[in-house]
Amino acid sequence: MRVLALELRLVRLPLVRPFRTSFGEMRDKTCVLVRAETSAGEGWGECVADAVPDFSGEFNEGAWLVIRDVLAPSLLAPSSLEVEELEDLLARVRGNPMAKATVVNAILDAELRGAGRSLASFLGAVRERVPCGVSVGIAPSEAALLEEVEAHVARGYRRIKLKIAPGLDVDRVRAVRQRWPEAPLSVDANAAYDPDHVDALRALDELDLLMIEQPLHHEDLVRHARLQRELRTPICLDESIRSVADAEAAIELGACRIVNVKQGRVGGLLQARRLHDVCRDAGVPVWCGGMLETGIGRATNLAVAAMPNATLPGDTSPSDRYFVEDVTPPFAMASDGTIAVPTGAGIGVEPVPERLEAVTVRREVVRRGTASGVSASGMTNG
Numbered sequence: 001m002r003v004l005a006l007e008l009r010l011v012r013l014p015l016v017r018p019f020r021t022s023f024g025e026m027r028d029k030t031c032v033l034v035r036a037e038t039s040a041g042e043g044w045g046e047c048v049a050d051a052v053p054d055f056s057g058e059f060n061e062g063a064w065l066v067i068r069d070v071l072a073p074s075l076l077a078p079s080s081l082e083v084e085e086l087e088d089l090l091a092r093v094r095g096n097p098m099a100k101a102t103v104v105n106a107i108l109d110a111e112l113r114g115a116g117r118s119l120a121s122f123l124g125a126v127r128e129r130v131p132c133g134v135s136v137g138i139a140p141s142e143a144a145l146l147e148e149v150e151a152h153v154a155r156g157y158r159r160i161k162l163k164i165a166p167g168l169d170v171d172r173v174r175a176v177r178q179r180w181p182e183a184p185l186s187v188d189a190n191a192a193y194d195p196d197h198v199d200a201l202r203a204l205d206e207l208d209l210l211m212i213e214q215p216l217h218h219e220d221l222v223r224h225a226r227l228q229r230e231l232r233t234p235i236c237l238d239e240s241i242r243s244v245a246d247a248e249a250a251i252e253l254g255a256c257r258i259v260n261v262k263q264g265r266v267g268g269l270l271q272a273r274r275l276h277d278v279c280r281d282a283g284v285p286v287w288c289g290g291m292l293e294t295g296i297g298r299a300t301n302l303a304v305a306a307m308p309n310a311t312l313p314g315d316t317s318p319s320d321r322y323f324v325e326d327v328t329p330p331f332a333m334a335s336d337g338t339i340a341v342p343t344g345a346g347i348g349v350e351p352v353p354e355r356l357e358a359v360t361v362r363r364e365v366v367r368r369g370t371a372s373g374v375s376a377s378g379m380t381n382g
């Protein structure tokens with residue numbers, strides 16, 4: 001195929017309720033969407049970066065520049081390009097997996113739509129519906145937390161994940177555990193703990209959790225490995241896994257027993273498929289994480305959640321958990337806590353044009369022949 005143009009949009013959607021993690025509070029979802037115009041048709045990608053570099057080093061304005069000035073020129077230059085060549089082409093750009101994922105996914109979506117093939121089929125999906133978990137932000141009080149969890153349990157979610165931070169952890173998680181002794185429950189620290197907090201982590205270890213997600217600093221695989229040896233609860237790594245190589249290192253060190261696959265965090269769907277396979281071959285189960293995505297990223301994640309080794313419920317909640325109105329038609333969860341995996345070509349959904357316009361903050365198109373910017377070799381072109 002040939003890439004003809006990449007259209008970038010910065011979109012902003014208010015969240016139905018603020019989402020608080022150990023690193024901050026989000027009141028809206030602001031992200032970059034890319035529409036790839038190719039000789040095979042068009043495709044969509046959503047960048048999972050936040051407004052500020054809190055979850056990872058990437059952030060919206062940086063990702064915008066990397067996509068526009070570095071990735072787009074490399075993708076628009078070749079007279080023909082195969083999806084299989086994308087990883088090699090982009091490997092020359094260091095880091096920036098979230099920016100890369102946006103364009104890789106958009107081009108892959110275009111290719112699959114052109115071929116009439118679903119993303120789920122491309123990824124070797126084995127489920128038509130996927131069980132959904134819910135990620136519960138840090139609540140204003142223990143009472144508010146119990147009330148919120150009650151509503152999620154009633155709704156049928158198949159796993160409840162509680163966000164924790166030092167001091168907002170053991171008592172609250174214990175209260176939830178006591179009220180719902182059998183509930184599949186996990187916690188996510190978003191890297192807020194250090195080895196001094198070992199007492200809290202040991203106390204959490206007694207609460208029959210499915211996993212403790214990303215307790216320590218994202219760059220600290222060695223201390224995660226030490227901690228995992230001390231705990232019977234599996235550690236799941238999220239922020240620490242930015243590439244397939246990170247996962248190989250984490251598994252070899254024993255730094256985790258479960259991996260959160262966020263395709264956008266590891267450079268897109270092609271890398272996510274490799275990550276899935278590496279974990280499968282090592283006997284490490286995975287699940288599909290989420291970043292409060294719009295319907296574009298959500299459709300993408302649902303296909304990932306349907307892969308064979310994604311054996312734990314993912315953070316793939318229905319659209320109304322996040323937005324009053326999404327950019328795509330909404331995804332609904334059935335009372336058994338499952339969502340249907342899209343079956344249409346590519347990711348299977350498209351933005352509703354009026355909705356897309358309504359949430360767009362900024363738009364820019366980079367066209368073949370007019371792309372100027374910094375190529376991967378660092379030389380200015382155009």
Ligand code: OSB
Binds near residue numbers: 291
């Ligand atoms: O750590 O999994 C995380 C949201 C934003 C940033 C990081 C995380 C999350 C979530 C939300 O947990 C999961 C979802 O999309 O529902």
Ligand code: MG
Binds near residue numbers: 214238
């Ligand atoms: Mg996480």
